[in-house]
Every structure is written in structure tokens, then in C-alpha cells.
Amino acid sequence: MAVRFNEKSGQFHLYNDDISYIFKILKNGQLGNLYYGKRLSENRDYGYLVEESRRDMAACPTEEDNYFSLESARQEYPTYGNGDVRYGAYEILWENGSNITEFEYKEHRIYAGKKRLNGLPATYVENESEAETLEITLQDKRKDVNIILTYTIFKDYPVIAKNVRFINLCSETVTLLSALSGCVDFPDMDYVMVDLAGGWSRERNIRERRLDYGVQSVHSMRGCSSHQFNPFLALKHPNTDEFSGEVYGFSLVYSGNFLAQAEVDNYDVTRVLMGIHPNGFYWELKTGEEFQTPEVVMAYSGYGLNQLSQTYHKLYRTRLVRGVWRDKERPILINNWEATYFDFNEEKIMDIADVANDIGIELFVLDDGWFGRRDDSTSSLGDWYPHMAKLPKGIKGLAERINSLGMKFGIWIEPESFNRDSDLYRAHPDWVLGDIERNISQSRNQLLLDFSKKEVVDYIYGLLEKIFAEVNVSYVKWDMNRNMAEVFSNGNDRAYQGKVRHKYILGVYDLYDRLTTRFPEILFESCASGGARFDPGILYYAPQGWASDNTDAVERLKIQYGTSVVYPVSCIGSHVSAAPNHQTFRDTSLSTRANVAYFGTFGYELDITQLSEEELCEMKEQVAFMKANRKLIQQGTFYRLKSPFEGNETAWMVVSDDRKEALVGYYRVLQPSNAPLRRLKLKGIAEDMEYCVNGEEIHSGGELMQIGIITSDYSSGLLKAGREKQGDYMSRLYHLKAVDIL
Numbered sequence: 001m002a003v004r005f006n007e008k009s010g011q012f013h014l015y016n017d018d019i020s021y022i023f024k025i026l027k028n029g030q031l032g033n034l035y036y037g038k039r040l041s042e043n044r045d046y047g048y049l050v051e052e053s054r055r056d057m058a059a060c061p062t063e064e065d066n067y068f069s070l071e072s073a074r075q076e077y078p079t080y081g082n083g084d085v086r087y088g089a090y091e092i093l094w095e096n097g098s099n100i101t102e103f104e105y106k107e108h109r110i111y112a113g114k115k116r117l118n119g120l121p122a123t124y125v126e127n128e129s130e131a132e133t134l135e136i137t138l139q140d141k142r143k144d145v146n147i148i149l150t151y152t153i154f155k156d157y158p159v160i161a162k163n164v165r166f167i168n169l170c171s172e173t174v175t176l177l178s179a180l181s182g183c184v185d186f187p188d189m190d191y192v193m194v195d196l197a198g199g200w201s202r203e204r205n206i207r208e209r210r211l212d213y214g215v216q217s218v219h220s221m222r223g224c225s226s227h228q229f230n231p232f233l234a235l236k237h238p239n240t241d242e243f244s245g246e247v248y249g250f251s252l253v254y255s256g257n258f259l260a261q262a263e264v265d266n267y268d269v270t271r272v273l274m275g276i277h278p279n280g281f282y283w284e285l286k287t288g289e290e291f292q293t294p295e296v297v298m299a300y301s302g303y304g305l306n307q308l309s310q311t312y313h314k315l316y317r318t319r320l321v322r323g324v325w326r327d328k329e330r331p332i333l334i335n336n337w338e339a340t341y342f343d344f345n346e347e348k349i350m351d352i353a354d355v356a357n358d359i360g361i362e363l364f365v366l367d368d369g370w371f372g373r374r375d376d377s378t379s380s381l382g383d384w385y386p387h388m389a390k391l392p393k394g395i396k397g398l399a400e401r402i403n404s405l406g407m408k409f410g411i412w413i414e415p416e417s418f419n420r421d422s423d424l425y426r427a428h429p430d431w432v433l434g435d436i437e438r439n440i441s442q443s444r445n446q447l448l449l450d451f452s453k454k455e456v457v458d459y460i461y462g463l464l465e466k467i468f469a470e471v472n473v474s475y476v477k478w479d480m481n482r483n484m485a486e487v488f489s490n491g492n493d494r495a496y497q498g499k500v501r502h503k504y505i506l507g508v509y510d511l512y513d514r515l516t517t518r519f520p521e522i523l524f525e526s527c528a529s530g531g532a533r534f535d536p537g538i539l540y541y542a543p544q545g546w547a548s549d550n551t552d553a554v555e556r557l558k559i560q561y562g563t564s565v566v567y568p569v570s571c572i573g574s575h576v577s578a579a580p581n582h583q584t585f586r587d588t589s590l591s592t593r594a595n596v597a598y599f600g601t602f603g604y605e606l607d608i609t610q611l612s613e614e615e616l617c618e619m620k621e622q623v624a625f626m627k628a629n630r631k632l633i634q635q636g637t638f639y640r641l642k643s644p645f646e647g648n649e650t651a652w653m654v655v656s657d658d659r660k661e662a663l664v665g666y667y668r669v670l671q672p673s674n675a676p677l678r679r680l681k682l683k684g685i686a687e688d689m690e691y692c693v694n695g696e697e698i699h700s701g702g703e704l705m706q707i708g709i710i711t712s713d714y715s716s717g718l719l720k721a722g723r724e725k726q727g728d729y730m731s732r733l734y735h736l737k738a739v740d741i742l
């Protein structure tokens with residue numbers, strides 16, 4: 001891995017064993033993209049890839065040269081103007097109202113390792129040999145304003161992480177009207193754009209569309225990364241599938257408003273832009289001030305989407321997630337939300353905890369309703385002290401009782417919100433996000449606190465710090481249940497208002513940072529009405545996230561499958577809930593519910609005091625199974641085998657690093673009649689290793705990958721399935737163990 005600069009040609013080449021990213025200083029001093037993809041020789045000059053051709057009506061920087069125009073030049077960090085008529089990656093407004101800039105290469109430096117980003121989450125390295133970083137300073141020709149483009153190439157990942165810093169060193173105040181994190185101009189338009197879209201309770205479904213002229217984008221203007229879209233897009237060639245072909249991923253390490261866009265111009269150049277959404281964003285920089293963008297993580301795969309996902313999984317699991325929980329197996333929990341909703345008291349909680357403890361569950365999580373006078377969603381958010389009518393001995397007393405069983409105690413919070421009916425709102429109505437002189441929309445009866453204000457974050461920190469210091473809390477579920485609607489910060493001036501959306505997210509990160517620093521042993525799980533803030537930014541603080549409020553096993557196939565495009569199994573919060581399911585009213589077997597939930601952090605969310613002895617026995621076995629296999633599941637390599645978006649069957653598997661063990665989840669939604677013979681071809685195991693499958697049959701890795709497991713019900717040969725596995729919503733696990741480890 002290295003970053004090479006060729007003084008003579010002005011070419012930068014970032015490469016490792018897998019990828020090359022090449023650009024150069026163009027004749028007007030800007031940077032132009034030359035190549036991004038599979039590794040190329042570092043000894044060549046690729047300057048011939050700068051496109052120069054005479055285009056009618058194109059604006060050219062100089063009169064002498066009608067062939068060089070920014071209209072068709074592929075650039076590294078473009079702005080609209082100077083001939084470029086596409087969407088730009090940034091826009092600066094000078095005091096005189098002009099937005100014309102002329103940024104040119106000034107200098108660069110290359111160093112080993114990767115620096116942390118100030119106030120923002122980002123991927124990191126543990127020692128300097130893991131990555132090399134290039135920082136290029138661009139300076140405007142007329143004003144002393146610098147843009148610093150930072151690129152880090154990782155040694156062991158086909159990944160480049162990019163971020164941008166703006167520094168105002170001139171005497172006037174400049175305003176950033178947009179400041180995106182990255183841009184890549186691809187030389188063609190032969191791509192399918194892949195993104196993760198959905199809504200509440202159907203998050204991160206995989207969507208694909210063929211690129212066409214014009215703009216295609218996903219975005220959030222909701223104040224959080226959202227249920228609707230995820231801060232991710234990939235471009236793949238039309239023939240690329242899960243295991244072959246090229247694909248380029250772009251993933252933004254950010255939890256607020258974002259834009260991820262592919263613009264195809266009429267010369268078939270595709271420009272990918274990603275960063276903070278410019279809507280509502282304007283950021284004044286006074287003399288000496290800086291603005292730091294979030295990081296965009298670009299990953300490349302020459303072997304289809306699966307390999308792209310595996311790159312993100314490993315990088316995010318080991319070099320984005322931090323802290324003591326990073327490499328630990330996640331505790332099996334029980335959460336009381338779908339068991340009781342708001343209707344509980346200490347005895348009810350203890351009844352659930354007692355049964356949970358008997359079957360081996362390790363952590364009890366007390367969800368919404370434990371504070372203030374919270375009996376429904378209309379009151380008390382913001383009043384973070386115990387609801388004494390429900391919990392006469394307070395949270396501390398309850399936690400002690402749970403701990404005395406030998407279980408850990410976890411708690412739900414929603415620190416960014418308050419209800420009008422709360423002591424906090426009565427004391428600080430101006431802490432609301434929204435103009436107090438105008439109507440402020442409610443959502444789930446609640447308002448957002450203005451987390452752009454330090455005093456608000458400080459106050460909430462004070463309350464939570466007190467609870468976590470007094471009570472033996474091992475886990476925190478941090479929820480956030482509404483979108484931003486009217487974004488306004490009371491008591492602040494006009495210039496401040498353009499900063500509010502981003503400052504709010506910085507406030508969230510600051511609170512997370514303070515709490516995780518003060519309480520490093522606590523495991524945080526992020527949640528936002530399920531999966532509205534399931535993004536790389538939040539993973540930096542909370543190693544796991546509640547993937548969706550939809551706990552139905554069949555729906556979860558799509559949600560977890562789609563989530564796996566970017567996010568590792570170890571961060572996907574997944575629970576077994578009641579049947580019939582509370583969101584879909586679907587009745588699925590306990591084993592299918594668990595077989596889906598295993599591929600995540602695993603837990604239960606139902607009133608287990610109402611279950612039969614038989615069901616509890618089955619659960620006990622499930623808990624034991626998960627304990628025995630969670631390392632493999634949460635830290636193994638994950639493969640998607642069959643897509644729920646394409647048919648009746650879903651399958652995925654995890655393989656251990658030494659390939660001696662694998663676990664396959666196979667799910668068939670509807671029972672077909674007189675169906676053809678079905679095989680499931682496995683991936684990632686060793687061709688010549690012998691595996692024992694489910695302790696029954698022995699097959700070679702080659703057989704299991706080339707022939708596959710026969711999944712049809714009445715088949716003979718590779719693994720017959722018994723009649724008991726018939727019917728709708730059927731699932732099976734296949735556990736492979738190399739014969740030599742048996």
C-alpha cells in the first residue's frame with residue numbers, strides 16, 4: 001500500500017494490493033480524476049485519461065485552449081461554475097454575493113496512518129502501518145481560503161476514506177452553501193445504482209435502478225439518516241451479481257441529513273456525490289474558522305456485492321466500532337417493550353426476568369415507561385427520574401433485584417426528546433427545536449430538544465450521568481422517535497440557523513462520546529423508531545442498532561438481508577417476538593423466529609411468562625445454541641446466498657475465519673406444491689475439507705459448493721428433510737463442522 005506522487009506529471013496514485021485510485025493536477029490547477037478500480041501498475045503515467053475535446057458551447061478556462069473545459073473534465077472536488085455545469089461538491093458564497101471560486105493545488109503531504117476527525121465519527125487504524133494518508137491543500141487564487149482533501153488508503157481493505165476541511169484564513173466571512181464529503185467522476189454510465197430504501201418497519205430493502213441521463217439520488221432531510229433511505233449507494237455494472245463483477249460502494253459515516261447522488265451528464269460521465277444534504281445548510285466561516293465534513297468510505301469489489309459487503313462488515317466491525325464491546329460476543333437479552341408496552345410494574349418485570357434467567361438469558365432491558373409519569377406516549381420524556389408508582393424502589397432497586405438473579409440490567413432512554421407535558425418542557429420551553437413563536441409540529445406527542453445548544457446537551461448529560469453512576473447499568477438503548485420538522489434554534493441569529501441541523505448531530509455525537517467515555521463498559525444500542533438511524537456514524541458510538549420495529553420473521557428476512565449489504569451481523573439488533581406478530585399478525589414457529597434472529601445480536605421481546613413449558617424448553621435450547629455459536633455468527637464472514645427480494649426462498653451463511661465451521665440459514669416463505677428439486681449452493685468453505693452437516697452426513701466443501709445442499713422436502717441424497725419441516729414460513733439451519741474438529 002502506498003501513495004505515490006509524480007512531481008513531473010502531477011499524478012497521485014493511491015494503491016494497495018487490490019485497488020488503484022489515480023488523479024492528477026489539471027492544467028488549470030484543479031484536480032482531475034483519472035482512474036478508480038482494480039489495481040493498476042504504479043509506474044505508469046495515466047495523464048492521457050484527461051478528456052480534452054472541443055465541445056460546442058462549452059466554456060473553457062483560457063482563450064488559447066478550446067479543448068480543455070471543466071464541462072467535460074472528470075474532477076476530484078468540483079464546484080458548479082468555471083464551465084462545469086453539473087452539480088458541484090461544494091459552493092462558497094463570498095461577502096460580495098459571488099460564488100465564483102478558483103481553487104488550485106497548493107501543496108500536499110503524505111503520512112502513515114490516519115488521523116481522527118474532530119467531533120465526528122470515522123474509521124480508524126490501530127497502528128500506522130494499517131493505512132497511508134494523503135492530504136492535499138487547495139487554495140483559492142484570490143482569497144486566502146483553503147480546502148484540504150484527505151484520502152486514506154487502507155492496507156488490508158479495498159477502501160479509500162475521504163473527508164474535506166475548509167479553512168478560512170482571509171479577512172472576510174465566507175459562507176459554505178454546500179460542503180459534500182466526496183466526489184468521483186466515472187468515465188461511463190454503464191451502471192446500476194443500488195441503494196437501501198424503505199419506510200418504518202420495512203427498512204433497508206435493496207433497490208436497483210439503471211442509471212440514465214440526469215440525476216438519481218437518495219437522501220434524508222429528516223434530521224436523521226432515516227427509515228426511508230440509508231447513507232449508502234453502490235454502482236455496479238449491469239452483469240455484476242452477488243459473486244462476480246465490479247461494484248463501487250459509497251457509505252457516509254454520518255447520522256443526519258445526507259445526499260447520495262449519481263448524475264449522468266450528456267457525455268456519459270457519471271458523477272457520484274455524497275455528503276451532508278445542502279438543504280437548509282449554510283455555514284458561515286469567520287476568519288480563522290474551519291469546517292470539517294463527515295467521512296465517505298469508498299469500497300471496491302471485483303467479485304460482486306457479497307465481497308463489497310464483506311469489506312464493509314470487517315472494516316466497520318473492527319475499525320469503526322470502538323470500545324470494550326467491539327470484539328466481544330453480544331449478550332442475549334430480553335426486552336419488555338412488546339411484552340408490556342407502557343403497562344408494567346416492578347413485579348411484572350421481575351416475573352419476566354425470573355423466567356428469562358431460568359432459560360439462560362443474560363441481560364434484562366427495561367424499555368420505555370420507567371420515568372416521570374410515563375404511562376403512555378403523551379408525557380414525561382425529558383424527566384429522567386424513576387416512575388415511583390411503577391417502580392417503588394426506583395431504577396436502582398429494580399436493577400439490584402435483576403442483578404441478584406445473576407442477570408445484567410439495561411435501560412431505554414430517549415435523550416433528544418421531551419413532551420410538552422414534562423417538567424423539562426415547563427422549565428425550558430425555549431429548548432425546543434422549532435420557532436416558539438410559530439406552530440411546532442408534534443410527532444408521537446413529542447418535540448425534539450435543540451441539541452445544537454451545548455447547555456441542552458450538558459443538562460441531559462448531567463441527568464443520565466447521575467443515573468448510570470448510581471444504577472448498575474450494563475446496556476443502554478438510545479431511542480429517537482421523530483423527524484425534524486421546523487428547524488430553528490431559539491435565541492440564535494440568522495447565521496446560526498444554517499448550522500442547526502449539523503450542530504444537532506454534533507450534539508448527539510458529543511453526548512454519546514461523553515457517556516461512552518465516562519461509562520466504557522456500557523453496551524449502547526442505537527434505535528430510532530426501529531431503524532431510522534442505522535448508519536455508520538452511530539456505529540462509532542453504539543456497536544449495535546435496533547434494525548427495525550418490525551419483528552416478524554418473514555419481514556425480517558428482507559430487513560436483515562438488505563441491512564447486510566453494508567452492516568455487519570454483530571450490529572444488527574434482532575429479537576424473537578410473539579406469535580402472532582404484533583406488526584404483521586403473522587403466526588410463525590418459534591424455531592423460524594429464532595432462526596432469523598440468530599443472524600444478529602439476538603434477544604427476546606415478548607411476555608415469556610405466558611409461554612408453555614414446551615416453548616420455554618425450546619427457548620432454553622435456543623439460548624444455549626446462540627451462546628455456543630455467537631462468535632461464529634457475529635464475527636464470521638457473512639455470505640448472502642438467496643435473496644428474499646427475488647423469490648420465495650432466502651438463504652445466508654457465516655463462515656469461520658479458518659473455514660472449519662459454518663452456519664447456514666435457509667428460509668422458505670410459502671410451501672410450494674409438487675415443487676422441483678431445490679439445491680442451495682454454499683460459499684466460502686474449503687473445497688477439499690470434509691464437513692459434517694448437522695451431525696448427520698459428511699460432504700466435501702466442493703460438493704456443498706458445487707452441488708449444494710438439497711433443500712427439497714422429499715429428496716434423497718444430500719440432507720433429506722423430514723416431514724416435520726413442512727409448511728409455510730419454514731426454516732432450517734445447517735451447521736457445518738470440519739470433520740477434523742469433531
Ligand code: DGJ
Binds near residue numbers: 337528
Ligand atoms: C421505538 C422503538 O423502536 C421501540 O423498540 C420501543 O423502544 C419504543 N420506541 C418505545 O417507545
